[in-house]
Amino acid sequence: MIKRLAIAIVLLTLIVGGIVGFNLFRDKMIAQYFAGMTPPPVAVSTVTAEPMVWNSGIDAVGTALAAQGVELAIEAAGLVRNVSFSANEKVTAGQKLVQLDERIERADLGAAEASLELAITQLARNKTLQERGISTTNTVDTAEVQEKNARAQVARLTAILDQKEMTAPFAGVIGISRIEAGQYVTPGTIYATLQNLEQMQAEFTIPEQQITSLAIGMGLTAQTETGNMAFSGKIIAIEPRVDPVSRLVTLRALIEGTEGKLFPGQFLRIRVALPTEDGVLALPQTAVTSSLYGDSVFVLRKAETLTVAQVFVQVGRRSGGMVEIINGIAAGDEVVNAGQNRLTGGAAVVVDNSVTPAASVE
Known part of the structure; x- marks a missing residue:
């Protein structure tokens, strides 16, 4: 029994040791294979950093x-008697647009004008009598006040009548009517818009x-x-x-x-x-990569093999598809502007400028 148990332990040890040894050997060979493996060059497009005319703007x-554009409003309360315009009609300055019912005010104006005529006649008569020594100065003064009051009443009623007629303050295109004939409106009611x-x-x-x-x-x-x-x-x-x-x-x-x-x-x-500037070093915005560490570009380095180096830059103004480079690269540097998402510092690249991102300065 003990002999069988010892044989089983030995066999188990050999099996486990073989498995562990095989795994270690496999991992070592895989590591050696990848350590000696050279990744293929990454295809990129490039642009040469050169001073340019910078057309900046805000x-x-x-x-x-x-x-000239206003919302036309009613000046006085009343009943709309007539709307004299159509939507999108071109109107002239002073053209009649809306007429409110003004019959009562017109009748009052007629009465006020008659009172004014009477006051003017009485004033003239009293002045004549004063010149003859019949009428007193106080009588003439009273007649003058009555004449002025009558004239003011005529002016007041004339202004009220003017408020009953809405006219265009300037020439332009009038909008959609917001009132209809027969509608009672109050002061401040918007009845249309007028735009020049x-x-x-x-x-x-x-x-x-x-x-x-x-x-x-x-x-x-x-x-x-x-x-x-x-x-x-x-x-x-x-x-x-x-x-x-x-x-x-x-x-x-x-x-x-x-x-x-x-x-x-x-x-x-x-x-x-804004005024143009000469000699501004700029790159397409697609060439600049932004991260938590700052803005950087990949610059070509020509040695035995074509590689790139990641260079941090200080960017300035942006205009259209271009960005100003204040510091970090010099004129003549060849910078990657497409394909950099697969790059790291020192990576081998192959340049293919058959297709490049478009960039413009507006």
Whole structure:
């Protein structure tokens, strides 16, 4: 029994030792194989860092506005007798738009005008009598006051009548009517909008840090989201105050050449052009890799084999698809701008510039 147990232990030891030895041998051979294995070169595209003309600008979003645009409101309470315009009609300055019922006021005006005529006649008669020594000065003074009161009453009723007739304050395109004939309206009721589409403006905001770069008269471009339409313009006003909540400054620009294609309230992408600069070292933004450690690029190193070195850089302004490089590389360095997601420092590469990412300076 003891002999059999010893034989079993020996056999088990041999089997376990064989398995452990085989695993150790296998791991050693695999490690040697990978240690001597050279990874294939990574295909990348490159760009040469060169000084260039830098067309910088400030980008913002804004809203289209009419140079003249208002919501037309009722001035006096009353019953709408007539609406004299149609939606999207081009109206002229002073054109009659809405007429409220004014029959009572017109009758009152007639009575006031009659009272004025009587007051004028009485004043003239009293002055004549005074010249003859019949009428007293006090009588003439009373007649003058009555004449002035009658004249003021006529002016008051005339103003009330004018409020019953709504006219266009300027030429433009009128919107959809919000009232109907026979409707009773109160002061302040909005009955339509009026927009002068011949001259358009844009309002936009920029951070307070950029306000020193802008001035009245600077040119800009405005682009819509619909129809891909672009217009030129210039800054005409800068709000002399920074919003204490948002820290933004409001600007207004005159947009030229809209020709009725731009409407108030439309979303606009604004770009204010800044003066150009020569000799700025820049790279496509696709060449710069950002991480927690900073911004870096892969620069080609030509030796026995073509390799790359990871170089940390200091970036500056961005414009379009380009980024300014302040420090880290020099003019003439060949930098990887595509394929760097598979690279590490010292990796072998092969350059293929048949397809390269597009970059532009706007």
